[in-house]
Amino acid sequence: MAREIGALHLDSGALYRALTAVARDLPDRTGEAVVRVAEARDLELREIAGELVPFLDGRDVEPLLRTPEVTALVSEVSAMGPVRDWVNARLRAAVHTDRPVVIDGRDIGTVVFPRAPVKIFLIATPEARARRRLLQRGQDPDPGQIAREAGRLAERDRLDSSRVIAPLAPAADAVVLDTTGLEFEEQIGQIVRVVRERMSLGS
Numbered sequence: 001m002a003r004e005i006g007a008l009h010l011d012s013g014a015l016y017r018a019l020t021a022v023a024r025d026l027p028d029r030t031g032e033a034v035v036r037v038a039e040a041r042d043l044e045l046r047e048i049a050g051e052l053v054p055f056l057d058g059r060d061v062e063p064l065l066r067t068p069e070v071t072a073l074v075s076e077v078s079a080m081g082p083v084r085d086w087v088n089a090r091l092r093a094a095v096h097t098d099r100p101v102v103i104d105g106r107d108i109g110t111v112v113f114p115r116a117p118v119k120i121f122l123i124a125t126p127e128a129r130a131r132r133r134l135l136q137r138g139q140d141p142d143p144g145q146i147a148r149e150a151g152r153l154a155e156r157d158r159l160d161s162s163r164v165i166a167p168l169a170p171a172a173d174a175v176v177l178d179t180t181g182l183e184f185e186e187q188i189g190q191i192v193r194v195v196r197e198r199m200s201l202g203s
Helices: 012-023 031-040 068-078 081-094 108-112 126-136 143-162 184-202
Strands: 008-011 043-048 051-056 101-104 120-123 175-178
Touching: 008 012, 008 081, 012 031, 012 043, 012 051, 012 068, 012 081, 012 101, 031 081, 043 081, 068 081, 068 143, 081 101, 081 108, 101 108, 120 184, 126 143, 175 184
Parallel strands: 008 051, 008 101, 120 175
Antiparallel strands: 043 051
């Protein structure tokens, strides 16, 4: 979608996962400790082929981000106030470029960029999301796998929606799109259409 409109792309979840990878082995897993280690180990965003991706100690950390250990811990780490403040500061710094930036994340339109010109809140059933995630991993999911993954996703949504700091919720002026029955290209088409309509009205 970012490529369609000539924008950079930044997945805020990748930053939270990078911090979680840092936090995984810490004996003191407080928000302050996680941020101190991230600063000491030079966790930063770099542009690669239109993507702003996290680098740790000068290396692309993408292989670490989707491990089961990080996935199991990311909701806990991302709920910490100092962690959210640290990530939000880097997200805001990332938009000071000559190009528009598409940022996805669970509180982007409500907390990080409440004045963003376009806000889109994507929803789909846990089962549809679970199937997509398993296919992303190269699996041919059976109903049992889908049900287990859907349960994990629903629990993460419950945790993120009920947390005190920056709970998961659509912004009041967000366009809510249900993508349950849409193929990938159809989702992109609908999102791009909303962006162009909103940007045209705002120009």
